[in-house]
Amino acid sequence: MRIFGLSFKVIKTLLTTQYAYMLEYRIEIALWALSGVLPFIMFSLWSQSDVGNSFGLNDIGLARYFLSAFLVRQFSVVWVVFSFEEDSLSGRLSPYLLQPLHPLFRYVASHLAEQATRLPFALAIAITFFILNPSSFWLPSLPQVFLAYLSTHFAFTIAFLLQSLVAALCFWTEKSSALERLIFVPYLFLSGLLVPLSAFPSNVLKVAMLTPFPYLINFPAKILSGMQVDIFNGFLAQILWISILIPSVNILWKLGVKRYTAMGA
Amino acid sequence: MYRYFKTIRLFWSTAFASQLEYQLNFLIELLAMLGTLLGSVFILSLFFTGGRQLGDWTWESALVIQGVYTFLDGLTNALLRPNLTEIVNYVREGTLDYVLLKPIDSQFWLSVKKFSFAGLPEIILGLSIVFWASFQTGYSVSIYSLSVFIISLFFGFVILYSVWFLIAASSIWFVKTWNATEVLRALLAAGRYPISAYPVILRFIFTLVLPVAFLTTFPAKAILGELNLIILFFGLILSSLFFIFSRLFWKFALKHYTSASS
Numbered sequence: 001m002r003i004f005g006l007s008f009k010v011i012k013t014l015l016t017t018q019y020a021y022m023l024e025y026r027i028e029i030a031l032w033a034l035s036g037v038l039p040f041i042m043f044s045l046w047s048q049s050d051v052g053n054s055f056g057l058n059d060i061g062l063a064r065y066f067l068s069a070f071l072v073r074q075f076s077v078v079w080v081v082f083s084f085e086e087d088s089l090s091g092r093l094s095p096y097l098l099q100p101l102h103p104l105f106r107y108v109a110s111h112l113a114e115q116a117t118r119l120p121f122a123l124a125i126a127i128t129f130f131i132l133n134p135s136s137f138w139l140p141s142l143p144q145v146f147l148a149y150l151s152t153h154f155a156f157t158i159a160f161l162l163q164s165l166v167a168a169l170c171f172w173t174e175k176s177s178a179l180e181r182l183i184f185v186p187y188l189f190l191s192g193l194l195v196p197l198s199a200f201p202s203n204v205l206k207v208a209m210l211t212p213f214p215y216l217i218n219f220p221a222k223i224l225s226g227m228q229v230d231i232f233n234g235f236l237a238q239i240l241w242i243s244i245l246i247p248s249v250n251i252l253w254k255l256g257v258k259r260y261t262a263m264g265a
Numbered sequence: 266m267y268r269y270f271k272t273i274r275l276f277w278s279t280a281f282a283s284q285l286e287y288q289l290n291f292l293i294e295l296l297a298m299l300g301t302l303l304g305s306v307f308i309l310s311l312f313f314t315g316g317r318q319l320g321d322w323t324w325e326s327a328l329v330i331q332g333v334y335t336f337l338d339g340l341t342n343a344l345l346r347p348n349l350t351e352i353v354n355y356v357r358e359g360t361l362d363y364v365l366l367k368p369i370d371s372q373f374w375l376s377v378k379k380f381s382f383a384g385l386p387e388i389i390l391g392l393s394i395v396f397w398a399s400f401q402t403g404y405s406v407s408i409y410s411l412s413v414f415i416i417s418l419f420f421g422f423v424i425l426y427s428v429w430f431l432i433a434a435s436s437i438w439f440v441k442t443w444n445a446t447e448v449l450r451a452l453l454a455a456g457r458y459p460i461s462a463y464p465v466i467l468r469f470i471f472t473l474v475l476p477v478a479f480l481t482t483f484p485a486k487a488i489l490g491e492l493n494l495i496i497l498f499f500g501l502i503l504s505s506l507f508f509i510f511s512r513l514f515w516k517f518a519l520k521h522y523t524s525a526s527s
Binding site for chain 1: 287289290293294296297300301304305307308311312314315317319320443444445447448450451452454455458462463464467
């Protein structure tokens with residue numbers, strides 16, 4: 001059986017080696033999980049203000065939304081640009097390009113491995129949150145968990161493809177991590193990490209929904225926290241973005257590799 | 266003392282010359298900064314829908330806090346980030362040895378070696394917002410409130426620098442401190458909003474444990490002429506303690522430093 005042209009054996013090897021590698025960095029990954037506290041800071045603010053009611057969320061709803069947003073972010077964080085820039089500048093990229101394996105697959109594997117390593121820390125933070133806010137405790141139903149899991153994976157895919165586009169620009173400029181900042185800004189404000197998007201004025205919301213960002217946090221988090229959400233259209237939008245981004249990344253990579261002259265050459 | 270000023274001038278003029286080569290970078294930073302500011306102000310405005318207030322702060326006075334935050338963020342990007350993230354590399358590559366051999370204080374050298382000019386627009390814009398928004402509140406800035414503002418801002422910056430330097434100095438043991446810095450940055454983001462808008466426990470933490478309140482809320486109060494002088498005095502003590510501790514910690518870390526090559 002082959003998935004994306006990779007045999008099962010290759011996939012297994014990639015994932016197990018990357019997982020072993022990630023396990024060495026458990027403390028850093030724990031700290032990284034902790035650096036995702038932003039939704040909790042925002043939760044403490046929104047819960048103090050009575051604005052929450054005006055966009056249809058009571059304290060419990062807010063707590064559940066922001067915990068879900070935290071979890072979705074933990075499993076959709078992408079850092080391809082930074083790894084790729086380092087590999088490209090240090091010359092490690094050249095041997096990767098010679099192998100009959102697209103370099104991006106190596107990064108996909110390391111992201112998935114990192115998510116697996118992060119799972120216990122994310123759960124520990126979630127449990128701490130429930131201990132501090134016992135009234136917000138809830139267990140999502142199995143279909144909810146399944147749909148949230150699926151949409152988080154799609155969110156990860158979109159984020160990964162977006163960053164791969166930027167990473168491919170590394171073939172032209174050495175500073176694609178600076179360009180990454182330009183994607184991060186709309187991601188921060190339009191993804192729903194700081195506030196559920198239902199709080200947006202309707203005209204801003206309309207514009208935001210035309211971008212891929214609300215499908216990266218807001219959509220999966222709404223499913224997980226059990227808020228009202230248009231599941232069909234959400235998934236449709238996610239799949240649409242993925243099908244636009246895959247060919248774009250492919251084309252830009254092919255152009256980039258052609259242009260590539262190894263560092264020091 | 267004069268020697269230190271001369272060193273800074275030399276360092277920063279070299280930095281300026283080398284950064285002139287990266288004009289595209291500068292443009293990207295500028296765009297990212299404007300986008301971030303626009304987004305933050307938009308999110309802030311959501312708290313004020315329906316004539317509400319945020320922790321007893323009006324829209325205009327909350328904007329002053331936003332301005333102070335922007336200013337400090339610019340200062341961080343210009344001075345703290347380029348210098349303090351480098352310490353890890355010095356330790357890893359063993360080049361810290363050369364720094365320690367120089368006839369100048371090593372903490373000083375490590376803290377001011379670089380200056381990123383891309384942080385300057387943010388510094389200027391931050392200050393402009395502070396003055397524009399405080400003018401909008403209808404309060405006229407006096408020489409007194411201006412000087413209290415500058416002093417409290419200075420205390421805030423010393424605290425910020427000390428905490429950041431502490432984390433960077435711990436790279437002597439842990440080598441990789443990048444993630445710890447990210448945790449700090451995430452917590453400091455709390456300073457975008459008035460401390461009184463947080464639940465009581467967080468208010469306590471943000472005033473005494475990780476004194477975010479001294480970074481943004483208190484300087485904003487100072488320019489609005491509302492800062493209690495007792496708090497200013499408290500800021501003096503707290504920032505001195507943080508700074509002294511960072512120096513003692515650095516001395517302690519150096520005792521444990523074994524060069525990468527030995």
